[in-house]
Amino acid sequence: MDWLQIVVLSLIQGITEFLPVSSSAHLILVPVFSDWPDQGLAFDVALHLGSLGAVVIYFRDEILRMLSSWCASVAGRGTDQDARLAWWVILATVPVGLAGLLFKDVIEQYARSPMVLxxxxxxxxxxxxLADWRFRGSRSEYQLRWSDALWIGIGQALALIPGTSRSGITITVALMLGMGREAAARFSFLLSIPVIVLAGGLEACELIQTGVDVHWGDMALGTLLSGVSAYLCIHFFLSFIKRIGMQPFVVYRLLLGIALIWLFG
Incomplete structure (x- = not known):
């Protein structure tokens, strides 16, 4: 891989992973519009590692509180709001985990065309x-019920369809359940942690089994660029939606979708 391909793919992953615009769609479209070779499984693992590091560092205080309270609840020492939030993250991860195991091969084979995107x-x-305009409320992530977490998790499973956007669909369902914009985004970001761990772990296992050569310099640069861009994206996204909302992302998705239909229809 040359340096330009590394930079472009890393920035696309870092920026679009947490925006409601579908990172998978953008990464699928890169080889469509360029003559670059496939980046390989090792580089995909590096990009996921960078995104994971960004969200963990950004929400480190919340994550530490959730882990501490969750361990206390498992030990029978009571359940507070941080423990409940940790349980809801786990519950919301179950549907996408099951859907990934059942439908991953089918989706990769049949659902990655530009028209599906x-x-x-x-x-x-x-x-x-519609969710941002009609249903948005003021509930925080700490006011979620187990049924809310399950519905958001079911929505997250739909993100296996390219073009859906994991962050987009989880924010959409959260808004429809009456959450505020920032709360919906924060819960979506927290949900990304186990999903990225599962996806990255699966890719790492496949990488070990194939035994391909790893270009450690490319991986290190990709991890760094993906992580820095993802961290900045989270920071500015939370500030942006507080003032403007989701509509600019809706317009962008519509324009990109129409362009794909025009180009490949």
């Missing part, structure tokens, strides 16, 4: 716009 971008973009 266009449908996911447009349809779920409109759903995001």
């Amino acid at each position: 266009a449908f996911g971008l447009i349809f779920f973009g409109l759903m995001l716009g």
Whole structure:
């Protein structure tokens, strides 16, 4: 891989992983519009590692409180709001884990076409716009019930369809349940941690089994760029949606989806 491919792929992963615009759609489209070779499984693992590091560092205080309270609840010492939030993150991860095991091969084989991407971008973009305009409330992530977490988790499972956007669909469902914008985004970001761990772990296992050569310099640079761009993206996204909301992302998704239909329809 040359340095330009490393930089472009790393920035795309870091920026789009947490924005409601579908990182998978953008990464799938890169080889469509360029003659770059496939980046390989090792580099995918590096990009996921960078994104994971960014969200863990950004929410480190919340994560430490959640882990401490969750361990206390498991030990029978009571359940507070941080422990409940940790349980809801676990519960919301179950549907996507099951869906990934059952449908991963089918989706990778049949659902990665530009037209599927266009449908996911447009349809779920409109759903995001509707949720932000019509259903948004003021509930925080600490006011979620177990049923809310389960519905958000079911929505997250739909993100296996390219073009949907994991952050986009989880924020959409959270807004429809009456959460505020920032709370919906924060819960979506927390949900990304186990999902990235599961996806990165699966890719790492496949990498070990294939025994391919690893270019450690490329991986290190990709991890760093992905992590820094993801951290900045989280910071500015939370500030942006507080003032402006989700509509600019809805417009972007619609324009990108229409462009894909025009180009490949």
